[in-house]
Amino acid sequence: MTEKNVHFMGKLQSSMVAGLRLAGMRKVCPPTASHKVVCTAARIVTLAKKFDHITPVFIDLHWLPVHFRILFKVLLLVYKALNGMAPLYLTELLSNRTCSRTLRSTDQELLAVPLLLLNSGMSCH
Numbered sequence: 001m002t003e004k005n006v007h008f009m010g011k012l013q014s015s016m017v018a019g020l021r022l023a024g025m026r027k028v029c030p031p032t033a034s035h036k037v038v039c040t041a042a043r044i045v046t047l048a049k050k051f052d053h054i055t056p057v058f059i060d061l062h063w064l065p066v067h068f069r070i071l072f073k074v075l076l077l078v079y080k081a082l083n084g085m086a087p088l089y090l091t092e093l094l095s096n097r098t099c100s101r102t103l104r105s106t107d108q109e110l111l112a113v114p115l116l117l118l119n120s121g122m123s124c125h
Helices: 001-017 022-028 034-046 053-063 066-084
Strands: none
Touching: 034 053, 034 066
16 A cells, blocks of 8 residues: 555545544544553653543643544544645535525535445435
């Protein structure tokens, strides 16, 4: 796999995980795996002890919890795509929401949420 493909797969995984609820994310990215790695890295960087509370360490480092970091990264990609700072393949994925009737939200520039088809044949938003 080339470096460009790995970079794209990382963005794709972040966007897929960002759409999950917290309970669903725990199945994909269990806190015992990803959270422990981030906590260990924070302790190494700050020389904190194993049993020190990790929240103050995160605050000192200005780090976000994993699920908030994923959400932040996806929102940043959308912002960049809307403002012409992202690659064209990301910009082409976004589309404006259109309504068949006049709504109060018509004046807002909302994005369309794509319909996802699951393996079971069911659809979800």
